[in-house]
Amino acid sequence: MSSSTPAVGRKLSWVTKFTYALLPLSFTMTTMVMTWQMIYYTQPLAIGIGIVTALLAVGKAIGGFITPIWGYISDRMYATSFGRKVGRRKGVLLIAAPLNLLFYVLLWVPNMPVWYYLVVNVIYYGVYPGINTVVYSLPSEMTDDSKDRAALVAIQQIGGGVGGFVFSMLNAYLFAIWGANGWQPYFKVAMIYAVAGTLLLIVGALCIKERPYDETTDVSAADKGSEEKVGVLKRLVSVFWNFLSVMRIKTFRNYLGIYLAQQTFRTVRGTINGYFIIFVLLLTPTEVSLSTGFSFPFGIACVILWATLITKLGGIKCYRLGGWLTIILFSGIYVLALMRGSLSPAQLTLWFTILITAFSLGNSGLVNAQTYIQSFVPDVDEIVTGKRREGQYAGIQSTLEVIVNTVVTIVVGVILQAVGFQSGADVKTQSDLVVNVLIYMYVGTVIVLCLVGIALTYRMHLNEKNHDILVAESARLRNGGSMADVTEETRKVVEDLAGMPYEKCWGNNNVINVSKH
Structure with missing residues (x-):
């Protein structure tokens, strides 16, 4: 567990891989935010959809400006005695975890003024990237072996899949016994995941392996140049410069397009998934949890399959294959939405569960391939800079994730408000226009951006031989x-x-x- 004992260049033990899985498993906290926060604010708390989307967008946007600082700090933690003693990645996790817990809990306090939710969301979205920037950086940080990196990427997805499955099944059970009316059920569920997620996060943080302190991990040396000390103003300029200057690296520019395509459609789908199931298919919150939950066991098997395929076919070919599968399956969901009037709720639940479960095959291919490709981008950065900056790229990816979430939140809110979505209304009172818009946003965004991502892979030359x-x-x-x-x-x-x-x-x-x- 010592940060001075590197795993880089060696095969990782299964114990190390297992404890690494605890970190993505802790993301059940984030799943609760992504799945239920918007519904919690607009339904039980009856805050207008326009106000909710505005405060969430502002919170995510301001938090996004803070995000690059976490990657910058993570790469440079070895410049401090704390970082050299604990580890540069581990140190950041141990700082961010308690802050994340505090402001996660505050998100779910009911019946507060709008300004309260705005402030808490801003701080939460500024703190959370301190966690996911580290987790994103670890496949590159922990090993140079491509097979071990593929295994870590798969374990990351499996950890998230197990957490999502348990989350969905437990939610279905808790909503069944507590009901889905009022703020209390949502608040109680959120508190359960606050405790569980934080414990998993801390245990996982204590067990990760890191690159040792040496010339390539002493990134602060490149900041100083001929100066003995870098002032605060220059540090701020450096954060901004490092965020932008990576665009000069060709491989990162190509990867960026691939990442944004899949991240955008996954965010759109995740944002309106509950709305699609409740207002288009007219199913209940319990059926929402069940329909998404059943896909995870199959998804775990898919992750193992893709991890094997990636080592044989490479990340680029697997991304294309996952994209085509996703297009086919969402075409099926579109047909199901058109036929909803002629099917019973039981039939709708069955067919939607089958299609979403099958979607796990395409989705896990896209996510695994994209994450695998991302783990090699810092290797290109090293040949350019002579330094290991996994945190820099993880920070950029976290920032882009916030930006995508912000833009999606704004666009979804503006569109739904423009077409007459009614907050707090009965599911059957939404207009036909609202229902149709939800259908085309849910399906069309996925299909179009999958095609874009597939096209962009032909510009990516970071294959195994070149690596x-x-x-x-x-x-x-x-x-x-x-x-x-x-x-x-x-x-x-x-x-x-x-x-x-x-x-x-x-x-x-x-x-x-x-x-x-």
């Missing part, structure tokens, strides 16, 4: 090799992935330090 060449060159330079001795094949691969001349790589640029000449 092996890249890692070997970084190791050679790290061990004192000369850039003048590079082979022609390696030069071409590095320049293609980095998007800049080879001579400008390995820290011979201002990607980290804007003042470097």
Whole structure:
């Protein structure tokens, strides 16, 4: 468990992999927010849909500006005695976990003024990225072995899948005995996950492996340049610069399009999933939990399947395959929505459960492939900067996730308000226009963005062969090799992935330090 004992370059034990799974398992807290927060505010608390979407959007947007700081801090924790003693990733988790618990609980306090929910959401969305930036960075942080990275990505999905399944099944049971009316059932469920999620998070944090403190993990050295100390103002400029300068790396630009396509459609689907089931299919909150919950056991099996396929086919081909499967299955959901008038509630529940369960096959392919591809992006960054900055990219991804959530929240709220959605109304009183808009948002967004993501994979050249060449060159330079001795094949691969001349790589640029000449 010592942060000075690296797992990088070695095979990870199953004990390490198992304890790593506790971190995504703790995300059940986030699942509660994503699934029920908007419904909780608009239904039991009867706050207008426009006000809710506005306060959530503002909270997520302001929190998004704070998010890059977590990645910046995470990479530079070794500059502190606390970080060198505890670990740079572990230290951030142990700081963020209690703060996350506090403001998560405050999200669910009922019958407070609107300004209260605005303030609490801003702080919550500013604190939570301190957790997911670390979790996103760990597959690259914990090992250089591609098979172990694929295993960690799969374990991450399995941990989230197990948490989601337990969450959905327990919710169905709790809603059945507590009812779904009033704020009390939602509040009680949220408190259960607050305690369980925090305990899982702390135990998982104490058991992760990290890269040791050395020249490549001493990112602060690149900040200083010729200066002995970096002032607060320059630190703020550096956070902003590091967030933007990664766009100069070609591989990251290509990955960014792939990530945004799948993250956007998954966010749209997650945001209106409850609305689609309740107002389009006219099913109950218990059936919402059951229909989504049954998909998780199948989803876990799918994750194992995709982890095997990724090691054989690679991340890019698996992303395409998952995308086509998702398009086919959501075409089926569209047909089901059109036929809802001729089917009984039991038949609707059955068919929707089958389709959503099958969707786990396509969705897990997309998520596993995208996460696997993301774990190799910091390796390209290392050849460019000479430093290991997993936290930087995890922080950027967390920020983009917040931005996507914010934009989706605004757009969904504006559209539903424009078409006449009625907060607190009976499910059968929503207009036909509202129902049709929900159908086309729920299905159309997924199909269109899957096609976009598939098209963008053809611009991505970070395959396994090129990655092996890249890692070997970084190791050679790290061990004192000369850039003048590079082979022609390696030069071409590095320049293609980095998007800049080879001579400008390995820290011979201002990607980290804007003042470097």
